[in-house]
Amino acid sequence: MAKRIQFARTGGPEVLEYVDVTPAEPGPGEVRVRNHAVGLNFIDIYFRTGLYPAPSLPSGLGTEGAGEIDAVGEGVTMFAPGDRVAYAQGPLGAYAEQHVLPAEKVVALPDAIDYETAAAAMLKGLTVQYLLRQTYRVKEGETILFHAAAGGVGSIACQWAKALGVKLIGTVGSPEKAELAKRNGAWATIDYTRENVVERVRELTGGEMVPVVYDSVGKDTWETSLDCLQKRGLMVSFGNASGPVEGVNIGILNQKGALFVTRPSLNGYADTRERFEAMAAELFEVIASGQVTIDVANRYPLRDAAKAQEALAGRQTTGSTVLLP
Ligand SMILES: NC(=O)c1ccc[n+]([C@@H]2O[C@H](COP(=O)([O-])OP(=O)(O)OC[C@H]3O[C@@H](n4cnc5c(N)ncnc54)[C@H](OP(=O)(O)O)[C@@H]3O)[C@@H](O)[C@H]2O)c1
Numbered sequence: 001m002a003k004r005i006q007f008a009r010t011g012g013p014e015v016l017e018y019v020d021v022t023p024a025e026p027g028p029g030e031v032r033v034r035n036h037a038v039g040l041n042f043i044d045i046y047f048r049t050g051l052y053p054a055p056s057l058p059s060g061l062g063t064e065g066a067g068e069i070d071a072v073g074e075g076v077t078m079f080a081p082g083d084r085v086a087y088a089q090g091p092l093g094a095y096a097e098q099h100v101l102p103a104e105k106v107v108a109l110p111d112a113i114d115y116e117t118a119a120a121a122m123l124k125g126l127t128v129q130y131l132l133r134q135t136y137r138v139k140e141g142e143t144i145l146f147h148a149a150a151g152g153v154g155s156i157a158c159q160w161a162k163a164l165g166v167k168l169i170g171t172v173g174s175p176e177k178a179e180l181a182k183r184n185g186a187w188a189t190i191d192y193t194r195e196n197v198v199e200r201v202r203e204l205t206g207g208e209m210v211p212v213v214y215d216s217v218g219k220d221t222w223e224t225s226l227d228c229l230q231k232r233g234l235m236v237s238f239g240n241a242s243g244p245v246e247g248v249n250i251g252i253l254n255q256k257g258a259l260f261v262t263r264p265s266l267n268g269y270a271d272t273r274e275r276f277e278a279m280a281a282e283l284f285e286v287i288a289s290g291q292v293t294i295d296v297a298n299r300y301p302l303r304d305a306a307k308a309q310e311a312l313a314g315r316q317t318t319g320s321t322v323l324l325p
Pocket of ligand 1: 040041127149152153172239
């Protein structure tokens, strides 16, 4: 038997159950990973609450982890038992001691990167890779706006932007979070719970505003974000921490300056083995070179996944959180 977290109905953290299951055998093309660390992400909360529907219930939860290959299914030649690996996509169920997923969603983990770092970095770091290097390829000297800059994704974005010579203005919810974002390389911070974000962006950019806004807060920041953009700027709406953006009349993009908007996801970028490997290689490189340090700020035993999710949803965390089986 092995432990896993599952939920039989959607709702608050209380729906998460810590149960015994018989680990599944990997099918053709699949591997079973013995997790050493599991990544906690906001998307897990969207599945738990039902904002994103799980394919069936009861369901496992989580898509990110790192550990050793424990068994391989028919036809798998890329990996063998004992290999150190990490993953960030695939079926729900990473909140578990063992997780079965397609081998093509798994990458070999360089020796220099430990399991906790990998579990804290894969989903969030690959997200920053596509945001800064693909969705809008930031250029040296540019000023950009990035919301929730002290969070898991935000902490990586601050460091990666700095390494690329980009001036990142990060929004944060407290003075302590502002300090942290600055230490991580944010060029400036704005406390969006106390300050007028549009006015501060105007001041900081000498009236120019920014060519791109990375917005994972969603509902609460949507319109503010559009107002921070230059003419023909790009709004990258990539999350819903405050709730989803709904009921948009696209005429608003015209009113606010012929703007562009995109709603990307990791699955939309790491959609082939080749692209996934290239993105992971770039992420491992910025970690190994020391340009990006992964802040594993919060650790919880796997059984306490509900507590960990409460802290994340309650804006109490900074950096990344891992669950330890
Ligand atoms: N599309 C993708 O591919 C993709 C991939 C990964 C993550 N994401 C998104 O990126 C965001 C960050 O993910 P993460 O796991 O690293 O989480 P996180 O940033 O560590 O935590 C979310 C942060 O959002 C801020 N926030 C603002 N309004 C909030 C509200 N009403 N409720 C809760 N938090 C609020 C809080 O920071 P302050 O207190 O500083 O405001 C909070 O700490 C999430 O929205 C997630 O869905 C998207």
